[in-house]
Ligand code: ATP
C-alpha cells in the first residue's frame with residue numbers, strides 16, 4: 227500500500243507521499259509541486275490539471291474549476307450564483323446535482339460535479355503512480371472543516387468512480403495540525419497543553435482552528451470559518467476596479483466579454499502577487515478586446531482601500547474559533563499562518579489586529595502543510611510505514627438530530643433528539659433506544675439548517691426497520707440502534723437489535739445436605755436476549771449500480787485520452803495545433819523517444835563489454851543490426867516525428883532480443899555478488 231495524502235484546493239492541489247523515511251510533496255509532469263484543480267474538454271480528449279491550465283485561455287468555456295466548491299451541491303443552490311462569478315463553463319442539472327455542460331468529442335455533454343472531481347482525482351492518481359512507479363489506490367484527502375455529510379459522501383463517490391479508496395476524509399485544518407504536532411518532540415503533558423491557532427486563507431475560503439497539543443495527541447478546541455473569503459475575492463475586487471477604469475479610459479466594456487474578463491482576471495491575480503512584495507504594481511493586458519492593449523497600475527494604499535470589504539471579514543472566523551475554544555488570545559502560544567492568501571500583507575495585518583497584536587508565525591510550510599498532514603494521516607493506516615502514535619480528537623461542526631414518529635399516543639413523548647451536537651468528538655458512536663411493536667423509521671438531519679453552506683440539503687440519512695420481533699411479554703420491544711459519526715465526518719446507522727426480556731424458570735438448587743428439594747419453588751430468572759433487527763438505510767451517497775456505471779464511463783474516457791496521446795500525438799501535430807498540445811503530452815512523447823535512443827546507445831556499448839560473455843554470436847549480430855535500423859529510423863523524417871506507440875513498439879522489439887541477454891548477465895553476475903554481500907553482513 228502506498229501512503230498518499232492530498233490537499234484538494236480550489237485553485238490547485240498538492241500531493242504528499244511517504245518514502246525515504248519521510249514525507250515528500252511530489253512534482254507533476256511539468257515539475258510543479260502544485261497541480262491546477264481544473265478539468266477541460268476538447269474535440270478529441272480531456273485535459274486535466276496542468277494540461278487544462280495550458281489550454282485554458284483558448285478553451286475557457288469547456289474548462290471547469292472550483293471543483294471543490296461545486297461537489298455535493300444541488301442545481302438550485304443559491305450559492306452557485308456566487309460560484310458563477312468565478313466560472314466560465316455553464317452549470318446545469320445532472321440528475322438532481324449540479325454539473326457542467328461542455329463540448330466534448332464534438333458534442334454537447336453534461337457531467338456532474340462528482341464526475342468532474344472523479345476525473346481530477348484520476349489525474350492525481352496517475353501523477354502519483356508515475357512518481358512512485360507503482361499503482362496507487364488508497365489515499366487520504368483533506369477537505370474544508372465546513373463540508374457537510376452530503377459533500378463528504380460525494381467526495382467518496384468521486385473517488386470510487388476514479389477506482390480509488392479514501393481511507394480518511396480529514397478536515398484540512400486538522401491535517402495541518404497533525405503535520406505540525408507529529409514532528410514535535412517537546413510537547414507538554416495533557417494537563418498543560420500547548421495551544422496553537424492555525425489560520426488558513428486560501429483561494430476561496432478561510433479556516434481557523436484552535437488546537438491543544440500534548441504528548442501524542444491533538445484536540446480540536448474550536449473552529450471558525452468564512453466559506454467565502456479568499457484570494458479570489460481579492461482578484462474579483464480588482465477585476466471590478468479595472469473594468470470600471472477601462473470603461474472610462476478605453477471605452478470598452480470588459481465585463482461584457484467572457485474572454486476579456488478572463489484575461490483581465492489573470493492580470494489581476496498577477497498584480498495582486500506583485501503587490502504582496504512591492505508598494506506599486508503595473509497591470510498590462512495585451513489585446514484585451516477590440517485590439518486594445520490595456521495597461522494601468524495600482525499602489526499598495528489604493529489596493530488596500532479597494533479590498534477593504536474583504537479585509538473586514540477576517541476578524542469574525544478568528545473570534546469564532548477563539549470563543550469556541552474557551553481560551554483568551556493570551557493563552558494561545560502561537561498563531562501559524564497557512565494558505566496562499568496569508569502572503570498579502572494587509573491580510574496579515576488584519577489577522578494580527580483581530581488578535582490584539584499577537585505575533586504571527588510561519589514555521590509551517592504555508593503551501594504544503596495540509597498535504598503533509600494528510601499524508602501522515604494516511605501513514606497511520608499503512609502496515610509498512612511506521613509513524614509515531616498520535617491521536618487526533620476532531621469535533622463535529624454542525625449538530626445532527628434524529629427524529630421519529632410517536633409509537634404511543636402519549637403527546638409528551640419526544641419525537642427528536644440531537645445525537646451529535648456541535649463540538650461532539652469525531653469519530654463517535656451512540657446507541658439510541660426505541661420501544662416499538664411495529665416497524666418504524668428514524669430520520670437523521672442537520673439540526674440547524676441555516677448554519678449550513680448555502681442551500682445544502684440538511685437531510686442526512688434514513689433508517690427503516692420493516693418489523694420488529696415481538697417481545698414475549700407482549701409489551702413494546704426495546705430496539706437499540708447504533709449510530710455513528712465516522713472518521714470521515716459522515717453519519718450513518720450501523721446496527722439495530724432488539725433486546726427481548728425472557729423469563730426462564732430454573733429448577734431450585736438441590737439441598738447440599740441431601741435433604742429433599744421437592745418443596746422448593748422453581749426460580750424465575752430474567753435474561754436479556756439480543757436479536758438483530760433487519761433494516762435498510764438510505765443516504766445521499768450514489769447507489770453502487772450508478773457508481774459502477776460511472777466508473778466504466780470514466781475508464782472509457784481515460785482510455786480514450788491515452789489512446790489519443792499514444793497514437794495521434796506527434797511532434798508536428800503538437801506544434802501545429804496550439805490549442806491542444808499540452809505539456810504532459812510533449813513530455814510523454816519526448817520521454818519515449820529518449821528511451822528508445824538511450825537503449826540503442828547503451829545496448830550497443832554493453833554488447834561489446836558487460837554482456838559480451840553472455841551473448842551468442844548470431845544473437846549479437848541480429849541485435850546489432852536491429853539497433854542500427856532503429857537508429858537510422860530515429861533520425862529519419864518518419865522517426866523524428868512519430869507518435870508515442872511507434873517509439874514504444876520499436877523499443878519493445880529490441881527488448882525481445884535484448885532482455886534475455888540482460889537476464890543471463892544478471893543471473894551469473896549479480897547473484898554471486900548478493901551472496902558475498904550477504905556473507906559480509908553475516
Ligand atoms: P482553498 O484552500 O480556498 O480551497 P487553495 O488551497 O487552492 O484554496 P492556496 O493554494 O492556499 O489556495 O492559495 C491560493 C491563493 O493564494 C490564490 O488566490 C493565489 O492568488 C494566492 N496567492 C498565492 N501567492 C500569493 C502572493 N504572493 N500574494 C498574494 N496572493 C497570493
Ligand code: MG
Nearest residue numbers: 235236428565
Ligand atoms: Mg487550501
